Amino acid sequence: xxxDPFIFRLSIFILSIFIGYYVVWSVTPSLHTPLMSVTNAISxxxxxxxxxxxxAENSEGIFNTSSIFGFLAISLAAINxxxxxxxxxxxxxxxxxxxxxx
Amino acid sequence: xxxxxxxxxxxxxxxxxFILALRGLSSPETSRQGNFFGILGMIIAITVTFLSIGNxxxxxxxxxxxxxxxxxxxxxxxxxxxxxxxxxxxxxFHSLVGLAAVFVAISAFLNPEAFNLGSTGNxxxxxxxxxxxxxxxxxITFSGSIIAFLKLQGIMSGSPITFKGQHLINLxxxxxxxxxxxxxxxxxxxxxxxxxxxxxxxxxxxxxxPIGGADMPVxxxxxxxxxxxxxxxxxxxxxxxALIITGALVGSSGAILSYIMCKGMNRSFFSVILGGFxxxxxxxxPQNKEQKPVKNGNAEDAAFLMKNASSIIIVPGxxxxxxxxxxxxxxxxxxxxxxxxxxxxxxxxxxxRMPGHMNVLLAEANVPYDEVFELEEINNDFANADVAFxxxxxxxTNPAAKTDPQSPIYGMxxxxxxxxxxxxxxxxxxxxxxxxxxxxxxxxxxTLMLFADAKKMTEDITKNL
Numbered sequence: 001x002x003x004d005p006f007i008f009r010l011s012i013f014i015l016s017i018f019i020g021y022y023v024v025w026s027v028t029p030s031l032h033t034p035l036m037s038v039t040n041a042i043s044x045x046x047x048x049x050x051x052x053x054x055x056a057e058n059s060e061g062i063f064n065t066s067s068i069f070g071f072l073a074i075s076l077a078a079i080n081x082x083x084x085x086x087x088x089x090x091x092x093x094x095x096x097x098x099x100x101x102x
Numbered sequence: 103x104x105x106x107x108x109x110x111x112x113x114x115x116x117x118x119x120f121i122l123a124l125r126g127l128s129s130p131e132t133s134r135q136g137n138f139f140g141i142l143g144m145i146i147a148i149t150v151t152f153l154s155i156g157n158x159x160x161x162x163x164x165x166x167x168x169x170x171x172x173x174x175x176x177x178x179x180x181x182x183x184x185x186x187x188x189x190x191x192x193x194x195f196h197s198l199v200g201l202a203a204v205f206v207a208i209s210a211f212l213n214p215e216a217f218n219l220g221s222t223g224n225x226x227x228x229x230x231x232x233x234x235x236x237x238x239x240x241x242i243t244f245s246g247s248i249i250a251f252l253k254l255q256g257i258m259s260g261s262p263i264t265f266k267g268q269h270l271i272n273l274x275x276x277x278x279x280x281x282x283x284x285x286x287x288x289x290x291x292x293x294x295x296x297x298x299x300x301x302x303x304x305x306x307x308x309x310x311x312p313i314g315g316a317d318m319p320v321x322x323x324x325x326x327x328x329x330x331x332x333x334x335x336x337x338x339x340x341x342x343x344a345l346i347i348t349g350a351l352v353g354s355s356g357a358i359l360s361y362i363m364c365k366g367m368n369r370s371f372f373s374v375i376l377g378g379f380x381x382x383x384x385x386x387x388p389q390n391k392e393q394k395p396v397k398n399g400n401a402e403d404a405a406f407l408m409k410n411a412s413s414i415i416i417v418p419g420x421x422x423x424x425x426x427x428x429x430x431x432x433x434x435x436x437x438x439x440x441x442x443x444x445x446x447x448x449x450x451x452x453x454x455r456m457p458g459h460m461n462v463l464l465a466e467a468n469v470p471y472d473e474v475f476e477l478e479e480i481n482n483d484f485a486n487a488d489v490a491f492x493x494x495x496x497x498x499t500n501p502a503a504k505t506d507p508q509s510p511i512y513g514m515x516x517x518x519x520x521x522x523x524x525x526x527x528x529x530x531x532x533x534x535x536x537x538x539x540x541x542x543x544x545x546x547x548x549t550l551m552l553f554a555d556a557k558k559m560t561e562d563i564t565k566n567l
Binding site: 005006009012013014016017018019020021023024025026027028029030031032033034035036037038039040041042043044045046047048049050051052053054055056057062063064065066067069070071072073074075076077078079080081082083084085086087088089090091092093094095096097 | 113116117120121123124125127128129130133134136137140141143144147148150151152155159160161162164165168169170171172173174175176177179180181183185188191192195196198199201202203205206208209210212213215216217228322323326329330333334336337338339340341342343344345346347348349350351352353354355356358359362449451456457458459461462465466468470471472474476
């Protein structure tokens with residue numbers, strides 16, 4: 001009997017929840033805000049779905065109802081990707097240690 | 103065109119890079135590298151998607167155009183946003199992830215062939231369930247985050263909006279979504295799919311309106327978690343490993359943050375969700391209402407106390423963010439340090455409007471992060487410190503949380519500022535904090551109240567030092 005591929009994806013999902021659990025507990029509380037902005041950015045990897053949707057031509061041509069939603073989703077996700085990573089970068093650059101030479 | 107197996111491996115790599123991105127945040131030194139891993143993971147995921155479709159015709163140009171439009175907007179926001187507005191920004195970003203999930207689910211529903219999910223009107227049952235869940239959670243995230251955003255921006259009142267039967271309505275809406283998904287699987291009907299999304303939008307709205315402004319740290323973390331689950335739902339639909347891994351990571355990250363925030367307030371997650379804190383109850387206050395004497399000081403008094411101290415602990419709160427006093431505060435501390443006074447910062451887990459809010463503001467003002475301590479790390483030091491400088495915080499210092507079982511905040515971990523030799527409170531007025539309870543500290547002999555705008559007061563103190 002073959003195992004449904006869904007079960008494999010479910011396994012990845014469950015194991016990733018555990019990885020997330022342990023990794024996030026080790027995040028220092030002072031970086032919780034950057035944590036939120038970076039998780040924002042990475043969850044926008046949903047853009048891969050949006051790209052597939054946008055590139056799917058059908059009989060109606062490039063712009064059909066389905067692909068228009070795809071294109072809009074691309075823009076939304078792109079705002080998040082660029083905004084999320086850059087604002088995280090900006091925040092992280094501010095975290096500085098005490099200067100030793102004083 | 104890339105083979106499906108090869109692209110799956112690349113998606114896995116980008117998932118691993120995302121794990122490393124979060125892992126990097128365990129210390130400020132490794133965090134920048136972590137962020138770089140995240141960016142790399144994203145570039146890989148997007149490139150692989152293009153290669154695996156292999157269609158570089160007209161559609162490709164439009165994809166790039168929309169990508170660039172979004173990218174420019176995102177970049178612009180990232181550089182323009184002031185650090186004090188970070189909670190609003192994060193809420194706004196959550197809403198975009200939610201909406202993007204809804205849109206992707208809609209396209210998949212309308213054009214299942216493109217995603218290999220069967221044909222219109224005959225979509226695989228499993229995929230149908232996955233995309234409905236993704237769309238529904240996405241819609242809840244979207245409308246909930248919009249409400250959170252409006253409350254944080256002050257466009258909508260931060261006080262909880264409650265009405266009778268609220269929770270029953272939410273429960274019914276939630277159940278009806280499940281029933282509709284069930285029927286959607288049986289009939290594949292468009293109208294049911296739209297209805298699921300519509301009800302989810304409404305549910306997100308209703309879930310967040312009863313939650314008060316000061317519970318926002320929990321709400322933002324919770325919506326963070328939702329946006330992850332929405333992404334994971336879509337990941338299952340698209341059979342995409344990167345998206346499943348990321349969704350799970352973000353989902354559990356948000357859940358942990360909500361848990362930490364709830365613990366910081368000693369409230370159960372459930373009671374925060376049910377909302378209405380601060381607007382209701384407060385029957386215990388009337389007998390305390392008579393005017394008790396407070397010691398009212400000015401900048402000179404405060405400066406005098408500080409100059410004669412050898413160690414000072416600063417307790418920032420939301421009021422500091424509102425007054426944008428972080429730079430003025432750091433200048434004051436610089437002056438103090440020149441006089442060989444030891445200064446540290448104590449941060450309560452729920453200070454501000456989102457997890458880590460105060461830390462970011464202090465970092466913006468160039469406060470070195472190794473002078474900033476969490477509650478457990480510093481709480482024992484108050485007994486040895488000369489002055490506690492409480493700027494824009496209130497409830498997180500209230501000793502009633504330790505002594506008065508009647509108090510609504512009883513059991514909440516608080517900073518033991520009352521153990522300091524003297525306590526300085528910078529506050530606009532005597533008004534209670536969000537919990538609506540009086541702070542006994544205001545009336546103690548060793549407390550000096552400084553009624554003023556946090557920024558102005560801090561600047562005045564610096565002048566007097």
